[in-house]
Amino acid sequence: MVAGQANYLTEYENPCSDVPSQGMHVHLAELSAALTRAGHEVVVYTRRESKDGPDRVRSARGYEIVQVPAGPLKRLSPSETASAMGEFGGFLEREWRERGPDITHAHFWLSGVATQLATRSLGLPTVQTFHSLGTVEHRLRGDGDPETVSTDRIRIERLVARGATRMVATSSDEIFELARMGLPRTRTTVVPCGVDAEHFRPTDPTDPPRPKRxxxxxxxxxxxxxxxxxxxxxxxxxxxxxxxxxxxxxxxxxxxxxxxxxxxxxxxxxxxxxxxxxxxxxxxxxxxxxxxxxxxxxxxxxxxxxxxxxxxxxxxxxxxxxxxxxxxxxxxxxxxxxxxxxxxxxxxxxxxxxxxxxxxxxxxxxxxxxxxxxxxxxxYTWDRIAEDTVRVYERCVPVRRTAHRTARIGV
Structure with a gap:
């Protein structure tokens, strides 16, 4: 993959700002910014949750954010969001049919559903990162917890993992969980989360004195x-x-x-x-x-x-x-x-x-x-994480070309 080719990341929930507050949103924003710094074109697709804001906006850090009209204009729980993924996937398919990306990268299981719905007829490679697995959350919370992960999510995650061109796990531990789900180890790469090493630095002259205790x-x-x-x-x-x-x-x-x-x-x-x-x-x-x-x-x-x-x-x-x-x-x-x-x-x-x-x-x-x-x-700097991610993309792009050649021969 060379600078200038397009990498697309999809995400199920509105990040709301260039540097969202926590969790997966931070990962998405920082990875997108690092890929942009490296010369790649990045578009983040997110479900529109309100009437506010334009359909497309260029963030201050260089990547584009597209608000996709899918489902009601309000914040939804993951289970509620699932019903909007067909509409989300249809939007992506129409957009990518006109200008297909080199690679698609879905974050979280719901984005994986929308992305694979969009790419199944287009021959586009799909990279999938779950960030958290339903099997693990179900095991931790237990059957008696009202927040227990549904068996539907676990079943869908298995299907998404098997349908992806390549899986990106955030840890070696997740590799073993994916293997238990039936995913071959050869189709998974570990790319960890990163950290803003400039923001989180060892010293700052404006820090107050250290506590005595x-x-x-x-x-x-x-x-x-x-x-x-x-x-x-x-x-x-x-x-x-x-x-x-x-x-x-x-x-x-x-x-x-x-x-x-x-x-x-x-x-x-x-x-x-x-x-x-x-x-x-x-x-x-x-x-x-x-x-x-x-x-x-x-x-x-x-x-x-x-x-x-x-x-x-x-x-x-x-x-x-x-x-x-x-x-x-x-x-x-x-x-x-x-x-x-x-x-x-x-x-x-x-x-x-x-x-x-x-x-x-x-x-x-x-x-x-x-x-x-x-x-x-x-x-663990974000630039290093972006480099590792691009290496994953490079392994997938030839798959796309092969798929296109096969399709043409079939016709």
Missing amino acids: KRLVTAGPLEPTSGFDTVIEALAAIPDTDLVIAASRSPELSARADEQEKSRLTKLARARGVHGRVRIRRDVSPAELPVLLRSADAVVCTPWHDPSGTTALQAMSCGRPVIASATGSMLDTVLDDATGLLVPARSPEAVAGAARRLLSDATMLTTFGIAARDRVMAR
Whole structure:
């Protein structure tokens, strides 16, 4: 693939801005911007959720955003959005029939449905990234949870994975999950999530003075699977140390459930006798997050499962060692005993032991932090992620040409 050829990414939900606030939106925006910097033409298709804004707009970072008229003009849940994917796919098919891209890249399972509906008659190669798998979420939440992933999603993900020209997994752990779904390992490539290494940097002259007491920081959506309760329970066995939780609104929970989770964590802190050492912050903006991470002696990431490892990467980019659950993408990201310490998921005892070990050794804190930043710069900048993604695209483009030759011969 050479500069100037078109790469198209589709996404099921409106990113709303050039740099969306969290999760998959950040990945989409940053990857699109990095591909554009590398000289590729990038168009992001997103479902229109309101009457506001033009149908097409060129973002400040150079890629184009197209708002696709599909379904009602309001924000929908994933299950509601599924009914609009036929309309979404029809729009893409009409557009791509007039000017077909070199490659299509669908993010999340719903986008995979729309993309494959559009490309099945056009012979266009499709790359698929799920970001999270229904099988994993179902296993974590359990059959009794009202948010349990539907079996329809799991079934559709299998079909989308098998129909894609190539799968991009965000971790080695996801490779094994896809294999359990019946996808051959030879059709999957790992391309991890990245981090803005300039925004999340080790030092900044405007930072306030470091706190005198030792500090642990953790961050993520305010939901049970983030594992904040694990860190709170561990804190009881970590003397003279404070904990700051940068809690964002969970996209999976209602406002009421969000407040219930905060209340649950507050009660847990009181029950463990650490309420005075725990602070749950809901006001940490994207601009302030690097400052908070740099204020930590170590950053703790203890979700039940993490397909992206975003918080760990942000902490490492800030030059901070990470105590992380040995699950999901963090098995790849965090080098145990080099950039941080890996611990069993949902184990307060293991977190406490790792924290005591780190916080009692200033040399270890420093060397782990330096190694963490070095690892980010070598492997996880968005420009590096874009390079790896383009290599995946290059493996798929010849498939398209072969398909076209076969079609012509068939006619």
